[in-house]
Amino acid sequence: MIKWGIIGAGTIAQRFAASLTKIEEAQLVAVANRTLPKARAFQQKHHASMAFDSYQELLDLAELDMVYIALPHAYHAEWIKKAIVAGKGILCEKPAVLHAAEWLDIQKLLATHPVFLMEAMKSRFTPAYQKMAQLVKDGEIGTIQKIETCLRRDMPKEGTTYHYLPEQGGCLLDMGIYNIALLTDFVHGTPTVDSLTATFADGIETSIEATLTCDQIPLVLESGFDLFKPAVATIKGTQGTVTMPDFHRPTSFRIDYLNGQSQSYELPYIQDDFHGEIVHAMTCFKQGLYESPQMTWSDSLRFAQWIDWLKSKQ
Template sequence: MANVVRWGILGTGKIARAFATALKDVPGAQLAAVASRSLEKAQAFAQEFGAAQAYGGYQQLADAAGIDLVYIATPHPQHAENALMALRAGKGVLVEKPFTMNLREAEQVVTLARSRRLFLMEAMWTRFLPAFDEVRRIIASGEIGTVRQVVADFGFTAGFGAEHRVFNPELGGGALLDLGIYPLSIATALLGPVAGIKAQAEMGDTGVDVQTGFTLRHEGGALSVCSCSFQARTPCELTVSGSRGHVRMNTMFHRAKSVTVTLEDGSSRTVDTPYLGNGYVHEVMEAQRCFGAGLLESPAMRLDETLALMGVMDEIRRQIGLSYDSDRKSVRPAHAA
C-alpha cells in the first residue's frame, strides 16, 4: 500500500462525480472519503463510488486521518475557504478551476501551502491531456514556424433557469469563470505571460456575463483572441498559428482526441491523441506523481502561473464591470491556526 494515494473529495456535484470516476482508472488512487453539506448525499456518493468514509461536513473530512490529497469540487466562491481548511489540516490540495474567485484569494491559498510546505495544484485538466502535449511538441519542433497567434472559443447554449449556478452571482456564475478560463489557460501556456488585455462582454439579467471576448497581447508580441459564451454553441476549437502553418486542437479542444497540422504548402496531417478514461485521469496521475516525488507543485501547472491567470481574470472582470461578493470580503487569514 506504500504507493497508494488516498483521496478525499469535497462536494458531490457533477465535477466531483467525474473526478471520482477517473480515480477508478488511476493506478494507486484510492477514494478514501467524500464530504457534503448533506450526510445523505455524501453517503449515497460514497456507496456509488466506493469511498470508505462519508462526512456531512467539509471540516470533518479535512480533519480526518488517512487522507493524503483533497480535491476541492465545491462551488467557485467556496474554493478558497475550503482549500485553506484542508491545508491547515495538513492535507495536499487539488483545486478545481477557477482556482479561486480572485487573485487576492489565490494569493492567500498559495501563501499558506508554501508556508506549510504542502502540495497544491489547480485542476485544469485540459493542460494534462495528450492533445496539449502534442501541440507543444509540434510547436517546439518548428514545424509551423514561429508561433504568433492563438484563437480559441468555448461556448454552449445554457438553457438553465436564472437560479442555476452558471447564472447565479452568489455561486460565482458567469461565462468567464466557468468557460473563459479554459482558452485563457492554454493560450497563456503556449504564448507566455500576458502583457496587455482588452475585453468586452454581454451581461445577463442576473448581473453576470453571458458571453465575453478578450484579446491578449503576450510578452514577445504574440496575440491570442479568446471567447466564451452561454448563448452560442461554438466550435470549441483552439488554433495555434505560426509563420509556416497552424495546428488545431479539434472539437472540443478542452477534450480533444486529435490535432491537425496544416502547412503553407497546403499539406495537412492529423495526429490521434486519445486520452485515458474520461480525461480527468491525466491530472490525477500528475497530482499523484508530484505528491509521490515530494514536489510542492506541478511543473506543468505552476502556482505562479495560476496566480497570473487569476490576475488576468480580475482585469477582464474590471473591464467588463463584473464583481462578486468575494471581491468585497476576505476569507480567514492564511496564517490563522
C-alpha cells in the same frame, strides 16, 4: 497507495470518483457533502469507506493523503486554506480562486504550511494537448503569429447551478479559463486589450469577445453561455497552423503546413479525461513536490490575474 477524499458530491465529483477507481494506486477513502444522504449515496456508488456531512471532519482524517475539492467556485479558496492547514495534498477544481488576491493569500499560507497544491486544469494533461503543445514549443509551425480560442455554449439560466450567481458566476470563470489556460501556455507577458465586448445577465458576463495582444502576438478569446459555437483553438505560425477542436478536452488536432501538406493526430484519452491530471498529481505528491511543473502556482495566479483584468475592462 494514495488515499483520497472528495469534498463535494456533484457532477464533477462523480466523474472524478469514477476515474479514480481505474487507478490502481488510488483509493477513495471518504466523501463529504452538505447533506449526509447525498454523501452516503455517493459513498455507496463509488465504494468509499466513509461519508460525512462536514468537510472539516473529512480533512481531519489522519489516514487521508490527498483531497479533491469539487465545490462551487465561491468555496474553493476557503477549503483550499483549510486543507493546507490540515496538511493534505490538494487538487482543486478550476477555477481555484475567484480573484488573484485569493491566490496570493493562499501562497502566503503555503509558505508556512507547505503542501502539494494544483489547480485541476485537466486539458493540459491529455495526450493530445501535450503532443500539440510540445510540437508548437519545439518550432514545428515556426514562430507563433496569432492564437484564437472559442468556447461558447448555449446554457440558459434554467437548469444551471452557480453559473448565473453573483461574483462566482459568469462565463470567464466557468469556461473562459480554458481559453486563458491555453493562451498563457504560449505567451508570457502582460496582455493589452485591442477590443472587448461583453453581454450581461444578473450582474455577470454571459459572453465575452476579446482581441488582445501579448508578447506582440494577437490573441482572440471568445466564451459565452449565450449560444453554441464549435469549440476550437487555432495557433497560426510562420510555417503552418494548428487546429485543435474541443481544446478544453481534446483528443485530436491537425497541422496544416504552408507547403500544402497536413498532418492529423488522433490521441485518445488514457482511460478518460480526468486520468492524466490525477496520475500527475499523485506522482508529484509521491515525489514530495509541492508544486506541479506542468500546472504551476504561477499559472494559477496568471489565470486569476487575466480574469480580474478582463472583468475590469468590461
